[in-house]
Amino acid sequence: MKRSVFPFTALVGQEKMKTALLLNAVDPAIGGVLISGQKGTGKSTAVRALAHILPQIDVVQGCPYNCDPADERMMCPSCRERFRPGESLPTVSRPMPLVELPLSATEDRVIGTLHVEQILATGERRFEPGLLAAANRGILYVDEVNLLDDHLVDILLDAAASGVNLVEREGISFVHPARFMLVGTMNPEEGELRPQFLDRFGLSLTVAGESEAMQRRRVVSRRIAFDLDPEGFVAGYADDEELLTALVDRARARLPQVMVSDEMLGRAVALAQEVKAQGHRADIGIVKTARALAAFLEEDEVRFDHIRDAARFVLPHRITTVALATAEQIEEKLEEALRRVADDRETADDVQPSTGQIEEWEDLPMQVPGSMAASNVGMLFTFLAEKKKSFSTRMN
Structure with a gap:
């Protein structure tokens, strides 16, 4: 069914x-x-x-592990044994x-x-x-x-x-x-x-x-509209879903080319040190998340805006300096760390999180990407709104 x-x-x-x-x-x-x-x-x-x-994704037909027919390193033993002698593996897209x-x-x-x-x-x-x-x-x-x-x-x-x-x-x-x-x-x-x-x-x-x-x-x-007519409701968002699928696909392709400068690596490490995160998972997570955000925004290099937004996802559950803290106290601690690591050119208002509601992505006003960085997710959803407007213009 x-x-x-x-x-x-x-x-x-x-x-x-x-x-x-x-x-x-x-x-x-x-x-x-x-x-x-x-x-x-x-x-x-x-x-x-x-x-x-x-x-x-393309998978080897009949393989229970969804093996990639083009990547021998991540094949199961059965697919690898067939691939190495040069056998052409049957492929399906699913x-x-x-x-x-x-x-x-x-x-x-x-x-x-x-x-x-x-x-x-x-x-x-x-x-x-x-x-x-x-x-x-x-x-x-x-x-x-x-x-x-x-x-x-x-x-x-x-x-x-x-x-x-x-x-x-x-x-x-x-x-x-x-x-x-x-x-x-x-x-x-x-x-x-x-x-x-x-x-x-x-x-x-x-x-x-x-x-x-x-x-x-x-x-x-x-x-309620979805429950009354699921197929009709889903069809009404088909174009939006198609656009988002294309953007994710393009971001994946761009990800390997996104550069991270020594300065941005230093900022990521400094943020992890500021909150006294244990180990190195926090540092690595900030850099990986910032690269993914930059790739989604179709940018070639990680900026501090990306590092800052990534830290708001990576660090909250790794802050160890506030015992039995509430979510509000953890957020305050994180914002203090962000202010200390931020560029001298950035003011406190630039770093403080937005207190207003963020509208859903299709209703966001057209803004310059990065102007809502303080809202934690403003860059990405402003970017999506602009892409949707461009997509709708081409369709019409």
């Missing part, structure tokens, strides 16, 4: 959440995103909608997979099952792929990740960081590619995620319901 999915571009508000998802879509090596917030704020809807605007991991999943269901008895009896290795195999080159979504067993969370984060899934049983091992974008959502009222797991997510953010009456009316009206 075909189920219609609420369009990503029809989501009202929640620009910070949508930005984090889009940046991970451009560069999954960022390390995924953890979205924390109250129930009913569109977290699951946004994740499922994201899969439908991502470009399709949507990027979205795999949802249920809280009741067992370890074997997640990592797969290695049938040791059959190997010992016949000498033939038999591996039954799990959810990590199905999620390769796609999205692995864990709702209520804070309620998932700790050892399963550890498995997911290890696979997301290494890009492979290693299964070992009785001295016999099997390894296959497991590169995916990890997205976790949680309601903090139901418990927190352990700090060692929290640090492994590349980006984190907190969402809340819309407080402005007009925005809440938009949420209600669009949801």
Whole structure:
């Protein structure tokens, strides 16, 4: 049965959440995103909608691991054995997979099952792929990740960081590619995620319901319209979805060419040091996220605006100098660090976050990219608004 999915571009508000998802879509090596917030704020809807605007991928036909037919390094053992002698692997194009991991999943269901008895009896290795195999080159979504067993969370984060899934049983091992974008959502009222797991997510953010009456009316009206006529509603946003898909695809292609100067590397390191982030994941995450943002904005070099916006996603869950801090206290601490690291030419007003509501991307006024950098997501959504206006002009 075909189920219609609420369009990503029809989501009202929640620009910070949508930005984090889009940046991970451009560069999954960022390390995924953890979205924390109250129930009913569109977290699951946004994740499922994201899969439908991502470009399709070419895979080896019949391969349970969605192997890339052009990349031998990330092929499963079976595809590699066929590829090396020069066999032409049959290829099909399919949507990027979205795999949802249920809280009741067992370890074997997640990592797969290695049938040791059959190997010992016949000498033939038999591996039954799990959810990590199905999620390769796609999205692995864990709702209520804070309620998932700790050892399963550890498995997911290890696979997301290494890009492979290693299964070992009785001295016999099997390894296959497991590169995916990890997205976790949680309601903090139901418990927190352990700090060692929290640090492994590349980006984190907190969402809340819309407080402005007009925005809440938009949420209600669009949801009712979708429920009454899903296909018609989705068709109404087809052009917007197509545009966003093209922009993500172009950003992925541009990403390897985006340059990061020594000065910007120094700024990223300085920000991580200012908040006393442990280890080096924060520094690396800021640079990767800034590069993805620059690629999306069709720029060739990372600027401090990109570094600053990236830090607002990378650092909040890594600030260790404020014990038992509220979200507001953490944000204040981060803004202090941003002010200290900012250029002398930037005023305090440039660095302070916007207190106003950010309109949805199709309604944003046309502004110069970067003029809303202080809003954390203003650059990206202003850029999208300009692209939409240009796209609409060409269509008309």
